[in-house]
Amino acid sequence: xxSNYEFVISSExxxxxxxxxxxxxxxxxxxxxxxxLIESKGVKDVVKIRFSVKKKRTAFVTFGSIESSQKIRDLLxxxxxxxxxxxxxxxxxVEKIRYEEKLVRxxxxxxxxxxxxxxxxxxxxxKDFISSKxxxxxxxxxxxxxxxxxxxxxxxxxxxxxAHFQFSFDYETTEIDRDSRDRTPDVxxxxxxxxKRIEKITKNFSIxxxxxxxxxxxxxxxxxxxxxxxxxxIIVSLCLSSGCVxxxxxVKLGKHKSIYHHPRxxxxxxxxxxxxxxxxxxxxxxxxxxxxxxxxxxxxSLTFRQILQPGVEMESKHVDAFYEVAxxxxxxxxxxxxxEVKQYIxxxxxxxxxxTTVLDVGCGSGRYVDCCVREGLAYVVFSxxxxxxxxxxxxxxxxxxxxxxxx
Numbered sequence: 001x002x003s004n005y006e007f008v009i010s011s012e013x014x015x016x017x018x019x020x021x022x023x024x025x026x027x028x029x030x031x032x033x034x035x036x037l038i039e040s041k042g043v044k045d046v047v048k049i050r051f052s053v054k055k056k057r058t059a060f061v062t063f064g065s066i067e068s069s070q071k072i073r074d075l076l077x078x079x080x081x082x083x084x085x086x087x088x089x090x091x092x093x094v095e096k097i098r099y100e101e102k103l104v105r106x107x108x109x110x111x112x113x114x115x116x117x118x119x120x121x122x123x124x125x126x127k128d129f130i131s132s133k134x135x136x137x138x139x140x141x142x143x144x145x146x147x148x149x150x151x152x153x154x155x156x157x158x159x160x161x162x163a164h165f166q167f168s169f170d171y172e173t174t175e176i177d178r179d180s181r182d183r184t185p186d187v188x189x190x191x192x193x194x195x196k197r198i199e200k201i202t203k204n205f206s207i208x209x210x211x212x213x214x215x216x217x218x219x220x221x222x223x224x225x226x227x228x229x230x231x232x233x234i235i236v237s238l239c240l241s242s243g244c245v246x247x248x249x250x251v252k253l254g255k256h257k258s259i260y261h262h263p264r265x266x267x268x269x270x271x272x273x274x275x276x277x278x279x280x281x282x283x284x285x286x287x288x289x290x291x292x293x294x295x296x297x298x299x300x301s302l303t304f305r306q307i308l309q310p311g312v313e314m315e316s317k318h319v320d321a322f323y324e325v326a327x328x329x330x331x332x333x334x335x336x337x338x339x340e341v342k343q344y345i346x347x348x349x350x351x352x353x354x355x356t357t358v359l360d361v362g363c364g365s366g367r368y369v370d371c372c373v374r375e376g377l378a379y380v381v382f383s384x385x386x387x388x389x390x391x392x393x394x395x396x397x398x399x400x401x402x403x404x405x406x407x
Contacts, residue, residue: 127262213300243263360380
């Protein structure tokens with residue numbers, strides 16, 4: 001059988017049978033013993049017997065007619081076989097289909113070629129970011145060799161070929177090697193031109209590290225998040241030569257999204273897509289997109305990153321992220337009147353014979369001025385800096401109501 005075909009279980013009789021057996025029966029099963037067994041039952045039109053490569057203790061028998069396969073199945077399926085030392089064989093009808101048809105039939109991936117609606121915040125897809133001519137030129141540059149016919153850039157220390165520019169990435173520590181600048185190639189001008197174009201469509205992104213990965217059919221990359229210890233909040237991937245299904249998953253939310261990464265297209269990951277979702281490429285020879293079979297060929301990806309400067313990592317990851325979340329809440333609370341403070345002004349300060357003026361230290365927007373005016377109190381704002389630098393200017397606190405002290 002051609003490697004482009006596979007057998008799948010059929011509910012209807014066919015001229016193909018899958019024969020399987022238990023482990024301790026293997027030493028009694030061979031092509032000759034199976035053929036002798038079948039012919040001993042009066043069936044003489046066996047066309048071919050092939051042992052499965054993927055399934056252990058399994059063989060596929062091709063008959064000249066459906067009647068012959070039916071007869072053998074009726075006689076041998078799940079019955080004691082004395083010719084096999086009283087062992088039991090299991091026989092199932094199978095059909096022979098092309099590999100791509102089986103892939104489409106078995107595919108459970110919800111993947112579309114329409115990447116506009118990615119449904120993940122921070123994930124941006126730009127189709128046809130470069131032309132076919134530019135794609136060919138980038139591949140030519142990456143595949144250059146020296147006078148000794150050795151690849152200029154590609155390295156083979158992984159299961160796939162990798163090339164680094166500007167700085168190298170250490171796959172053992174999963175960190176950028178900050179001391180590798182002198183021994184890492186500069187970015188070729190053809191790739192540098194693409195990097196400049198990417199910087200123009202992204203915000204606050206200065207590319208200083210580029211990695212090229214080569215994926216052959218059946219190769220992929222495991223789920224991961226590009227290390228936040230070495231790189232900033234934007235990761236950009238450019239696909240060359242062949243497309244593939246690109247999947248993002250959020251383990252905490254139990255959410256995933258698969259999109260087709262077209263050749264010459266750009267994927268930009270920022271925000272949640274960058275920090276909250278793992279991304280990966282399943283190791284397959286082909287993908288199913290929009291219900292269609294798409295075979296993979298050699299694929300090259302260029303990944304563009306910006307290295308975190310020492311001391312910036314904590315601020316980038318935690319401080320900036322916190323204020324992005326807190327900003328909306330803070331905007332609301334700037335004008336919100338806390339009930340406890342309103343009650344204090346009304347019931348304590350407003351009814352006191354000794355308090356005539358309220359000093360609001362750390363006053364924010366001065367939102368309690370109306371409350372104080374209604375109670376006949378003067379409302380004064382005062383800065384902490386002024387109090388500490390000019391203590392003589394601080395009023396006598398015996399006649400002041402002080403609220404909102406923030407140091």
